[in-house]
Amino acid sequence: MSLITSIRKELIELARTSRLLILVVVLGFFGLSSPLLAKYTPEILRLVPGAEDFAFLIPPPSVVDAIGQYIKNIHQFGVLLALLLAMGMVSQERERGTAAMMLTKPLPRSAFLASKFIALSLGFFLALLAAGLGGYYYTLVLFQAVDVGAWLLLNGALLWIVMVYTAITLLFSTLLRSQAAAAGLGLGVILVFSVLGSVPSIAQYFPDYLVVWGTSLLIGSPQINPWPALISSLGLIFLSLMVAWRVLENQEL
């Protein structure tokens, strides 16, 4: 009950502080514009003075380019938004004193924390819904229809990745007083994961590998096993939230 009340408050906060709007607009824009960019970037390059001689080198755009552009943009901006929106969720409430006001009420600290994660994940779900619909529509109009099931799974994978970084940033926001420090550490984790995720022998255990899986489903390349990445991501979310909860439980406000 208190969890639902707290989620309700977090959703109101997302809506009233325009964060939900920013999420939907940014991801929605990149969802819509990715197939457009894939389609028209070669055209634009051909218009650059002096580029006529090299025009034959630019391959004609395909649906694979549209999907690639979509994944790259949504992944990058999704993760960046997760970092920016989660970095102050706990530290700011603690700093301002609103956490102390709430946590003297019958609101368990676990519910206080979980509600932030759930509400932001719901926000990302809506934003990815907008991005996915826009991206699918323009890919259909400009290129060809893609498999709906695979498209949904790809967007589910993107949401899953964003949720991992949301949980990790929430942990840093609980551990640290400063929002900037929480964002800095979150960025550090992104860099470390992207470096380690590029090592072929261990790449399948990192959350970002789910994008490779989603892409393979869409373009029909050889099947990839998503389970190691899915399980490790679930473990990261669970571990981050559990540690954040234990830390918050012992914190003095």
Place this chain on the structure above:
Amino acid sequence: MSAIRIESLSKTFGSVRAVDGLNLTIEENTIFGFLGPNGAGKTTCIRLLTGLAKPTSGMAWVAGVPIGAERQASQRIGYLPEEPAFYTYMTPLEYLEHVGRLFKIPPNKRHQLIADMLQLTGLTEVKKRRIGGFSRGMRQRLGLAQALINQPEVLFLDEPASALDPIGRKEVLGLIGQLRGQCTIFMSTHILADVERVCDSVGIIHHGKLLVKANKNDLLYEYALPVLELESENGQANQLAAWVDELSRQIVIESFKINGNIARIVVAEIGANRSRILSSILQSGLALRRFEVMIPSLEDVFLRLVNAEEHQP
């Protein structure tokens, strides 16, 4: 039955003992004034009692529930911090609705309670305005409303009127006075006039230690040393201060306070010392407007106790 029971409660921050072996019992449905200078340990004590901080040692019970017991007491307490912080994008109505839901108050009762609290705190007119635009006094009144929404058995108020202008202070103290007999109020403050105005009993804390706890009137009676108040002519403030300094070398002064050309002096044996004081004034050449022996105020008692604590070896 006691509403609050504190046994040997201590809290240290590094080498600083913010609360030092506090023992205190507060009776049900009374207004208790927790008095002390800034940094005495009042806020730390409230944070311990509300579960926002954990004691280094000792134990306390609030409404019969031990502190830290899975925060079970939260259902039965109300808390207003010194500077209440709100979700500024909400309206008072929405904020109280949110708090009421956290207390799992059924909808019908919740709506009635919210209306009552808004009425009590005079916020009905602005119930749909964003809290972000509220003045400090309005925030304080909303803070009181949210602390009362669950009809708490024990209400913790941390410096509830300290930051307010005289009108705001009068309003908030008036509200606190209206709650007399309905719940136990634990009110911290460094403003003695506030305690004198609304509290039934008083505890004085200094350097984390409880110096005294008593019924307000008993305290005044127990420490009822007469106070000598002198007012010199304008322009003689420095001379007055020098004279008080000189007098302290001649007789035992319990405490004193100089405010411009007015000096309040607590002397142990005023009867025996009256003639010495008068002759000392004559010798100093001070021109007096007024020389009066007065009943002590809580401020005199407070200064006397704090000074005695300061001068202890």
